[in-house]
Amino acid sequence: MSIQETVALVILLLVAPALPGIAIRTKSVLAGRRGAPELQLYYDLAKLWRKGAVYSTTSTWVFRAGPVVALATLLAAAVLLPLDGRMAPLHFSGDLIAFAGLLALGRFALVLAALDTGSSFEGMGASREVTVATFAEPALFLCFIGLVLATRDVSLSGMLGAPLGEAWTRAAPSLTLVGFSLFVVLLAENSRVPVDDPATHLELTMIHEVIVLDHSGPDLAAILYGSALKLALYGALVVSVFAPRAQLSAPWAILLLVAGLVLVAVVVGVVESIMPRLRLTRVPQLLVGAAVLAAFGFILLAGR
Numbered sequence: 001m002s003i004q005e006t007v008a009l010v011i012l013l014l015v016a017p018a019l020p021g022i023a024i025r026t027k028s029v030l031a032g033r034r035g036a037p038e039l040q041l042y043y044d045l046a047k048l049w050r051k052g053a054v055y056s057t058t059s060t061w062v063f064r065a066g067p068v069v070a071l072a073t074l075l076a077a078a079v080l081l082p083l084d085g086r087m088a089p090l091h092f093s094g095d096l097i098a099f100a101g102l103l104a105l106g107r108f109a110l111v112l113a114a115l116d117t118g119s120s121f122e123g124m125g126a127s128r129e130v131t132v133a134t135f136a137e138p139a140l141f142l143c144f145i146g147l148v149l150a151t152r153d154v155s156l157s158g159m160l161g162a163p164l165g166e167a168w169t170r171a172a173p174s175l176t177l178v179g180f181s182l183f184v185v186l187l188a189e190n191s192r193v194p195v196d197d198p199a200t201h202l203e204l205t206m207i208h209e210v211i212v213l214d215h216s217g218p219d220l221a222a223i224l225y226g227s228a229l230k231l232a233l234y235g236a237l238v239v240s241v242f243a244p245r246a247q248l249s250a251p252w253a254i255l256l257l258v259a260g261l262v263l264v265a266v267v268v269g270v271v272e273s274i275m276p277r278l279r280l281t282r283v284p285q286l287l288v289g290a291a292v293l294a295a296f297g298f299i300l301l302a303g304r
Contacts (some may be wrong), residue, residue, distance in 0.1 A: 004250035008083035008255040008257065015074075016214055017225060018234035019265040020198075026269025029055045041228060045221050053217035058118050066113025067222040074229045075104035081236055082157045085245025085253040093156040099156060100137065103189070103233075106135055106226070108289035114211035125210025128280065132195060134206065136188040139181055142294035146178040147241070148300040160237070161253060165244035177297035184282040184290035186234040186264075188283070190227065193272040197285050235264040 008107035021038040024069040028035025057061065079098045088095070111129055114122040149156055150171045151163035158164075168175055188195045191208035200206060212223050240262030278286060 002087075004084045004254070005087065005089045007250075007253045008088060009078060011258065012078060012232055012236065013229070015229040015261060019235065019261060020228050022262060022265035023192075023269040023272065024199075025274050026257075026266050030270065030273040040222065045225055048216075048221035048224070049218055051217040051221050053215075056117060056214065059116050059214075062116040062270060063113045063214075063277060064219070066109045066116075067219040067300070070106040070108035071222045071226040071229075073102040073109070074233065076232060077102040080156055080228065081233065082161050082240070083236060083254070083255070083257060084239070084250050085086070085248060086157070086161050086250075088157045091155050093154050095155050095157075096148075096159065096216050100140060100144075104133070104137065107231075109224070110211055113215075117214050119214070121212055122213065124208055128207045129211055132188055132283060132287070135284045135291075136185050138289040139185050139287055139294055141187065142191075142291050142298060143178045143182050146174055146294055146297040147300060148176055150178075151297065156240050160240040160244075161245075162238070162246035165246050168244065171301055174297035174300045175241060175254075177293045177300075179238060181242060181290045181294040181297070182234070182238050183264075183267075184229070184286065186238060187268070188290075189234060189270065190231045192268055193285065194278040196274045197272075197277050200274055200277075231265075231268075232261060235261045238264055260300055 018038055021036065021040050025035055025038050049186070077099050079090045080102075081086050081096050082091070101226040107129065119130040144159070147159040147164070150167040151159050153159055153161075153291065154161050164175075177252050187193070191198055196207040196209075199211070208227075212220065215223055236257065239257055241258055243260055249255065253290075
């Protein structure tokens with residue numbers, strides 16, 4: 001692992017908790033409210049780490065392992081991304097499958113933890129979480145296929161590295177469709193409006209919030225940080241597609257990544273301000289639409 005790769009990874013891990021706060025702040029500004037500070041999640045994480053965790057007598061080790069596994073898989077997935085715009089700390093052919101698999105494994109761990117409580121309410125949330133993932137993951141893989149065809153590379157470092165910059169000169173329409181599709185997947189995978197509302201208090205409409213209701217203390221801190229990191233990872237994918245950075249020096253490439261992540265968080269806040277949450281039956285249609293966008297990009301590339 002080179003110095004710039006290490007620096008880029010550390011910066012991503014440090015910046016991640018600010019992204020949800022920026023999205024919330026954007027919503028507050030557009031609504032004419034003061035809102036919570038952008039760094040609120042940092043304070044919440046520090047407070048939760050100092051507290052103790054409470055466990056139900058009906059839960060097992062599966063419940064305790066859920067947050068740890070979820071966070072570990074996200075950290076492992078971060079190592080596979082070329083955050084400096086050139087090369088990931090860990091890269092190999094087909095690592096895009098490992099990236100998607102790690103994210104799926106983290107979700108699976110949280111779903112199992114929710115089911116382990118024995119609560120029918122959390123079981124409902126787990127069912128909804130898996131249903132959304134069932135439609136989001138095919139869209140993600142179609143986006144990856146489009147990037148593979150555009151760059152002629154089957155690793156994330158190639159798909160999002162130097163070959164991507166060259167691909168924009170000959171496949172801009174396809175890459176634009178892939179980028180927008182990835183943004184819709186970002187909203188779905190991170191439980192944001194219009195798929196889910198992270199600020200809702202109406203229990204029957206919750207999805208992701210339901211499966212973490214029984215977690216507390218450091219376990220909840222790991223889940224909250226993992227959620228912020230997941231938003232940062234998907235944001236890094238979107239930024240890398242729209243702004244290839246292989247031609248820039250390492251400091252400027254990392255700075256552009258951070259600026260892009262801030263912009264993604266602002267756009268997420270704008271979307272949540274101007275769009276209502278969709279009915280649950282409409283969510284599959286949204287994600288199928290994202291998959292169709294990626295498929296159109298795929299078809300344009302395959303027809304060359």
